[in-house]
Amino acid sequence: MRGGSIYIERTSGLHRLHPLTKVALTALCFASAAALPSLAWLLALFVGLLLPLAIWGRLTAAFLKSCLLVVGPFVISLTIIQGFFSGGETVLFRLGRFAFTQEGLLAGLTFAARLLVALGGTLLLMQSTPQAQLMQALTERGFPPRLAYVVLTAIQIFPSFQDRAQVIIDAQQARGLELQSGLLSRVRLLLPMVGPLILGSVMDVSERAMALEARAFSSPAPKTSLHSLADSPSQRILRWLLVLAAAALLAWRLWSALQ
């Protein structure tokens, strides 16, 4: 995939929500993925909460596509591994001495649905929130600003690294490097390809650091932000409710596990 973001710009209510409200929503998805007991409940949450949110954010097609891309491989692996190896009475079919059971299939699909809910919540957050806004919101709540800088810079320079890597690949191919050669020779190709990329960028570090210092990066004085995030009292209440719901779900799950 090209670039370092799956954010999709739209004008919608979901996009206008404060980033932390959406983070709280994702937290609820994680708690539900861990706590909900059955496949039906998990799918109901996906169809009843995540899908309407995606429609509200006018992201339906992109959201479903990313979910499929991310969770699809898990569905395949999980149904095969759980179907064959988690035991059960109802044999659907046999492959040699291994039986594929209905109980195993259900266990695999339930696990896949848990991942769908948790990763779906994450994908929806990232598709409706610019990374810079998310990091700004986190920084305002105590996330170290220097680490936020690291995260955002890494995301920004990733595409330029990809361009640089492409230039190196092209240059080495022009010198006779074959990408379709045997496995061992491809391993040997690794160093001439990643070497120039990494050494070049490490040499740039001091220049970048000086540019930062010249802009008071390590100054202890309070800094103002060009952009401000819109928040509202109702969203603050909503956030607390979401966090409480997530905590209640986890507590209920723990309680029923102990029974």
Add this chain to the structure above:
Amino acid sequence: MMNLRKEFTTLSITLMAIGIGINLAVGTIVLRLGLPLYLDSIGTVLVGALVGPWAGAATGFLSNLVWTLTGLFPQAFAWAGVAAIIGALAGVFARSGWFNTVGKAALAGIITGILSAVLSAPIATYVFGGVVGAGTDALVAAFRAAGLDALLSNVAQGTFSDPLDKLVTFLIVWSLLLALPAREKARFGNLPVAAGRPLQGKTRRPAGKKTAAKKAAKKSTRRR
């Protein structure tokens, strides 16, 4: 805690950002080459070796956060702790001089790989139901078929692929440290003085018009 402050200067913060960029870029190159490795921690190990364990740990942790934030690999955050430990280990190994010789660097890579396999397996087993949603799941299936239980199959799969991956990662970082001018290495101050001593003619240096000048600069700083 003294070290913690020392490892988060503006210079090392900048290097950490570059390190994460390297992780992402090399991770995608490796995918294009179609190698059976991940090599998504070269930047983490490089930062750990140059700056120290704390910076290495932060780079590993934030790398996985960035994989999640970019949406390229949203499940990565589950392994952020393992990535942090890999970075910290690289810092400790480098500080104790394990990057001085190729043999020790290789051994450090294998140790790190085994540890990362053991730490990753419970996450794959209990968070993801025993799979990672990639080609290596075929190995897990093979181990399950051979009669191992869920956790052991994931440990076995990990010890099959992780030590090799980290061995190659550590060897690449070792050769990068050889090629990096002493001036750049001394800036960060984690490596002992002898680290990355050039073995004449044994590594391939990236070609460029500045190479000869850099070589000379390296020699003069070393003999000061």
